[in-house]
Amino acid sequence: MAVVQGYNCPDDLYYTTDHAWVRVVNRNHVQMGLTDFTQKMASTLTFVKLPGLGDRTDPNVPIFSYQSAKWVGWVKPPAAGKISAVNAMLTEYPALVNQDPYGQGWVIEIELSEPLERVLARLMSGQAAADWLAGEIAKHGG
Amino acid sequence: MNDSFAIYNLGRIPWWQTQAVYTALALLARSAVVFCEPDRPFYCLGYHQNAAELLDQEYCETKQIPVIQRQLGGGLVYLHPGQFFYQVIMPRTSRFFTLNRAAFYRRFLVPVTLALQDLGIPAVYQPIADICLAGRKISGNGAGEIGPAVVISGNVLARFDAPGFLAGLRCHSPLWTQVIGEEVRRLVGPPDGLNLDYAQVVTAIGRRYAEVLGDLVPAAIDAELAAKLDEVGRSMQTWSRPAGQQTTGRRRIGSFKITEAVHVDYLSTCRSGLWWEVVGVRQHESYTRIVVGKGGYC
Incomplete structure (x- = not known):
């Protein structure tokens, strides 16, 4: 796993400019969650408001919200499609995102309605993601 | 990049506009500092809260x-005249925005704390988002992303109507409600009020914000903003969400936030045919007071 100035940034994931990660489950499904950088900037999450199963996703429209430190944040989905799974544990235990952001703290899964290759072309990965994160750390005083 | 902030000194305005104005400015992606005061009391819920769970709807409707x-974000608050609101709105691209919550609140709440000190109030900034006087909260704050912008909104509690606040709360348990009342009266608002008026607060905070944000450019509500205000205001009143008290079998749990540091937690459990209640006052991660009561048959 890559570590950028103390923030975990797994090599096998893709990243959005909303500081969310995307995992390819198979050619038709991707999973999504908040990055280690996000959860550390946010501090302990107190709410995650999940979408409903079957809700349509649009990469330009936020799909879920979360709260920490009296702050409401929003995340846009990486792809067009529909919600195929949500991590219902987060409604009771939102701090799972802090404890295990890339594992038990996953947030949603999307069934794609566009080709996977097109989705991944919009996302960052590998060294490009690490370089972008380094810039964000400098900007936000991580 | 033109990063200059407009200043909207709106004075006393219709209650709903105090919340709609920063929302509208955010949706228009403007950089602005707003000062205002509501013309009547109202309850204001945080984004992730549920009105029916926290408030007595019949009481609120009867009393209008x-x-x-x-x-x-943040918790349920009771807002009324005598509370002076300050709000800062900026696009996410602003150099004054940071994702680091602690740094963000410090950037915008230390100037408010210094302004109160300028006015002779020995206020203290209590991270992450409260300002206190002698251990009592005299300013509550919330923040978040709205459309293309980021907002922090807070108020100076020159006075706080604790009985008014408590009267409209939904009573899940008399014991829980009693302890919430005791903690609110102990910790929220200046006991004898602050000897401040709106104009003093605007001048002092405006001066301190200008030190951080640069010169603030006086502005008035224009046609575009007025239209957005109207659109936003219509969508903000709420009783629409279903009550959602957490219930797990024969246990009920809940938590009510008093200040940044203090919560009143509630647990009831059914044992031997009776509800047993435990109410705990939690300061950070430690309980400073625990009250046990016996409820009705379950």
């Missing part, structure tokens, strides 16, 4: 106390 849901 409006309820609004803001798009920012």
Whole structure:
């Protein structure tokens, strides 16, 4: 796993400019969650408001919200499609995102309605993601 | 990049506009500092809260106390004249925005704390988002992303109507409600009020914000903003969400936030045919007071 100035940034994931990660489950499904950088900037999450199963996703429209430190944040989905799974544990235990952001703290899964290759072309990965994160750390005083 | 902030000194305005104005400015992606005061009391819920769970709807309707849901974080608050609001709105691209919550609140709440000190109030900034006087909260704050912008909204509690606040709360348990009342009276608002008026507060905070944000450019509500205000205001009143008290079998749990540091937690459990209640006052991660009561048959 890559570590950028103390923030975990797994090599096998893709990243959005909303500081969310995307995992390819198979050619038709991707999973999504908040990055280690996000959860550390946010501090302990107190709410995650999940979408409903079957809700349509649009990469330009936020799909879920979360709260920490009296702050409401929003995340846009990486792809067009529909919600195929949500991590219902987060409604009771939102701090799972802090404890295990890339594992038990996953947030949603999307069934794609566009080709996977097109989705991944919009996302960052590998060294490009690490370089972008380094810039964000400098900007936000991580 | 033109990063200059407009200043809207709106004075006393219709209650709903105090929440709609920053929402509208955010949706228009403007950089602005707003000062205002509501013209009547109302309840204001945080974005992730549920009106029916926290408030007695029949009481609010009978007394004609409006309820609004803001798009920012934080807990239920009772807002009324005598509370002076300051709000800062900026696009996410602003150099004054940071994702680091602690740094963000410090950037915008230390100037408010210094302004109160300028006015002779020995206020203290209590991270992450409260300002206190002698251990009592005299300013509450919430923040969040709204459309293309980021907002922090807070108020100076020159006075706080604790009985008014408590009267409209939904009573899940008399014991829990009693302890919440005791903690609110102990910790929220200046006991004898602050000897401040709106104009003093605006001048002092405006001066301190200008030190951080640069010169603030006086502005008035224009046609575009007025239209957006109207559109936003219509969508903010709420009783629409279903009650959602957490219930797990024969246990009920809940938590009510008093200040940044203090919560009143509630647990009831059914044992031997009776509800047993435990109410705990939690300061950070430690309980400073625990009250046990016996409820009705279950």
